[in-house]
Amino acid sequence: MSEPVTWLLLAYRIPSEPSRLRAGVWRRLKALGAIYVQNAVAALPTDPAAERALRSLRAEIAEMDGASAQLLQADALAGGADLVTAYNAARDDEYEEIVDRCRDFLAEIERETANSHFTYGELEENDEDLNKLRGWFEKVAARDRLGAPGREAAAKALEQCARALDGFADAVYAADTDAP
CATH class of the missing domain: 3.30.70.240 (Alpha-Beta Plaits)
Known part of the structure; x- marks a missing residue:
């Protein structure tokens, strides 16, 4: 307990x-x-x-x-668990929103990759987007004083985004190297 x-x-x-x-x-x-x-x-x-x-x-x-x-x-003399549940649910809602935005980020990387849009401008834009997602996660995590269960899924989604961005960066660098 x-x-x-x-x-x-x-x-x-x-x-x-x-x-x-x-x-x-x-x-x-x-x-x-x-x-x-x-x-x-x-x-x-x-x-x-x-x-x-x-x-x-x-x-x-x-x-x-x-x-x-x-x-x-x-x-709380009674109902304390309800307060903890409500507090964690509010954090989980925020974490789920981050996970949703990570899905959007990954879809954007997939679109740019499918279109072979390997430019430094696109890489910079995606890097900024990932940094915003990380900053948002840090704000939610700082408020997450009671250990909401959604934190782990959001952290994993951000790791997946970072790996996808690294792969996209490699493609940008390869396209730059292959350019005449």
Whole structure:
């Protein structure tokens, strides 16, 4: 049995208008990897970085006209496994999106190979795309504090993309060497 998780809970109230304020808070919480326990109550596993980020966000919300926010640290007395499951499901959704984008990347490499489009420009573009995928994976992995099972599939998909790019690079170099 795994160790119980202590949670940081941000409970807030923001006036409905202007809606950009609510949307901004939602985006910040999403970027941190928070899950919503219920409307306007977001949860993150406790760690120093999460606490700093939520304290800062709470202070920003408290400065908004007509808004309030409280930051709590809590242990689940019951339903803790549900929170862990929801948190890991949110990470798995992100990992699955990375896997989907890796499939797109591989399809692009296959198209370029089938069309013998072995140019340095295409290689550079694909290299940039792979670097973006890696950066995205690193962001999700940094939020993955509870070991979501989808991480392994995303890591393997990225390795497959790297191998495909290496093969494409070899074809580009061979085409360059064979050029008159």
